[in-house]
Amino acid sequence: MRSDDLGRFTNPALLILASLAEGPKHGYAMMADIRAFSGTALEPGTLYGALARLQQRGWVEPLPAEDRRRPYRLTSVGAAALREQLATMRQIVGVATGRVGTA
Amino acid sequence: MIGRHWALALVRLYPRAWRRRYGEEMAAILRAQHVMAWTLADLALGAVDAQLHSNLEPEGVLSVGQRVRASEVAIFVAAVVFGAAWLAILHAARDPLSVWEAAAAAHPAMASTFTVIQIAGLVAVLAATARLAVLLRSQGAAPLGNVALMVPAWLALTVVVWAIAASRPGTGIRPLRPVDTILEFVWLLASAAAAVGCALWLAQAVRRSEAGEGRLRLALWPAAGATTAMAVALVAVALLTVQAPTVVGSSVVVLLAMMTVGVVLAGSALRRGWVAARGSRPLQR
Numbered sequence: 001m002r003s004d005d006l007g008r009f010t011n012p013a014l015l016i017l018a019s020l021a022e023g024p025k026h027g028y029a030m031m032a033d034i035r036a037f038s039g040t041a042l043e044p045g046t047l048y049g050a051l052a053r054l055q056q057r058g059w060v061e062p063l064p065a066e067d068r069r070r071p072y073r074l075t076s077v078g079a080a081a082l083r084e085q086l087a088t089m090r091q092i093v094g095v096a097t098g099r100v101g102t103a
Numbered sequence: 104m105i106g107r108h109w110a111l112a113l114v115r116l117y118p119r120a121w122r123r124r125y126g127e128e129m130a131a132i133l134r135a136q137h138v139m140a141w142t143l144a145d146l147a148l149g150a151v152d153a154q155l156h157s158n159l160e161p162e163g164v165l166s167v168g169q170r171v172r173a174s175e176v177a178i179f180v181a182a183v184v185f186g187a188a189w190l191a192i193l194h195a196a197r198d199p200l201s202v203w204e205a206a207a208a209a210h211p212a213m214a215s216t217f218t219v220i221q222i223a224g225l226v227a228v229l230a231a232t233a234r235l236a237v238l239l240r241s242q243g244a245a246p247l248g249n250v251a252l253m254v255p256a257w258l259a260l261t262v263v264v265w266a267i268a269a270s271r272p273g274t275g276i277r278p279l280r281p282v283d284t285i286l287e288f289v290w291l292l293a294s295a296a297a298a299v300g301c302a303l304w305l306a307q308a309v310r311r312s313e314a315g316e317g318r319l320r321l322a323l324w325p326a327a328g329a330t331t332a333m334a335v336a337l338v339a340v341a342l343l344t345v346q347a348p349t350v351v352g353s354s355v356v357v358l359l360a361m362m363t364v365g366v367v368l369a370g371s372a373l374r375r376g377w378v379a380a381r382g383s384r385p386l387q388r
Binding site: 007026027028031043044045046047049051052055056068070082 | 118121125127128129131133135136141145146147148149150152153159300
């Protein structure tokens, strides 16, 4: 997941992928979960802007609607993209931690 | 409560296809959560983003035919904007024949430029006609009959106004009366109403046409011709403006801006039409 692909939706997209890695969720449940595990309050405009981009890439897919609320789930391609992004972040964290420690 | 009302109103600013897919979900969230000022700003930004990125609309909601048809309608509207500016330039141009002939003899490039403008205009009209003929063929003659009724009435009024214009002071026929001014004003209003009315009606006809994808793709070729002709005419008018500013008048800057808007709109719509016709979606993974 290169940052230039998703523009300002890069971070919201990562949060959505991380939320859906736990299991399918609809929009409101995703917002609550993301707020709980990251402290970030995603608003609907940003949430659905990022969701549309993730769906377009085939990283998440919708499930049948339940009472006007449609759950979404992570696809295998989306899971691979999330793993790749997490690996990059771990590498950044490792390098930065080492540099801070030696500074 | 008022914030929620505004938030739901902002959702209506999203493209129709987007609302069809996400509208109910977004509305459900907005009814369940506390709406703050930032929520409204976020929705407004999201609506602009969705309008600018039509490629994000869920696949299958808009068919290739609908995309090409939307592109055709946009090009047609752009051609109307361009044509209105074009007619205004012709109306505003000070073109006494003797002065024009002397200027053209002294500067052959001016005559050539004017010829290019005329050819480009002719090509644009022919292309627009061909495009509409292709698109409306499947609808039968009924819609064209409405235009056929409007055109003679408008032409008759035009002939009257031209006769009045020819009798203005300086032409040696008779002085201009107040009623002539009123008639000319009515003609200008009627022309504007006819242009806007025809444009809206034809746009609706194209939008509702039952032409298949193959025919719609075919119609993109004359649309490309019309767009090219508009671009050539724009360059030619710009050149004429530089070479002979006194002929085209001071209002030409505004009219050139209108023509530029028309060309940019048509070019952008044509690009979208080609992309849709090819079935390619650049950001699709």
